[in-house]
Amino acid sequence: MVSLACSHTGARLQAVVFDMDGVIVDSHPAHRFAWREFLRTFGKEVTDNELDFIMDGRKRKDIFFHFLGPLTDERLQEYGNLKDEFFWQAAPDAVPVPGVFEFIECIRQAGITMAVATSASTNRTRETLQRLGLRNISQQWLQATMFAKGNPILASIDWSASAFNVLRELPWPSRMPRQESGQPRTPA
DSSP: OOOOOOOOSSSOOOOOEEBBTTEEEOOOHHHHHHHHHHHHTTTOOHHHHHGGGGGSOHHHHHHHHHHHOOOOOOOOHHHHHHHHHHHHHHGGGGEEETHHHHHHHHHHHHHEEEEEEHHHHHHHHHHHHHHHHOOOOOOEEGGGGBBOOOOHHHHHHHHHHHHTTTOOOOSSSSSSSSSSSOBBBOOO
């Protein structure tokens, strides 16, 4: 059980952008199941170590290419749908990260703007947040697929900071790879 005390002292945060998978939702077991089952349909048995590749915030296209090689756009769509079917079988195993409700409530009480940035599809984002009672974090979420280059989550954080008109400060070292353009592209 996590216990948080909401404090309004110190420097004031202006906005918080959460990544969904692995930050507010413990969906990694469901993703591992889905990818393992998907790859089995191609006769590929993968180890947990090999599946660590999917946990690095990569775009789905990059994951497919890693395991299956180059694919046409039609195959990417077809395989994406199949992988999603496996994910939905395991979706009940995805649960809120312990302490996330209390943490979000502290942020809300402090009047801080919140958003969710994710590389998940709009449908999966909406369904997951609603099913877990997290939909009220924000009326908006940012799909990392909106961003053309670089790390999609860093790009969405950059974009969020601009949209919320706040200064972007990272909780990790400045040597972290930076988004090349920081500009969202229009979703297709």
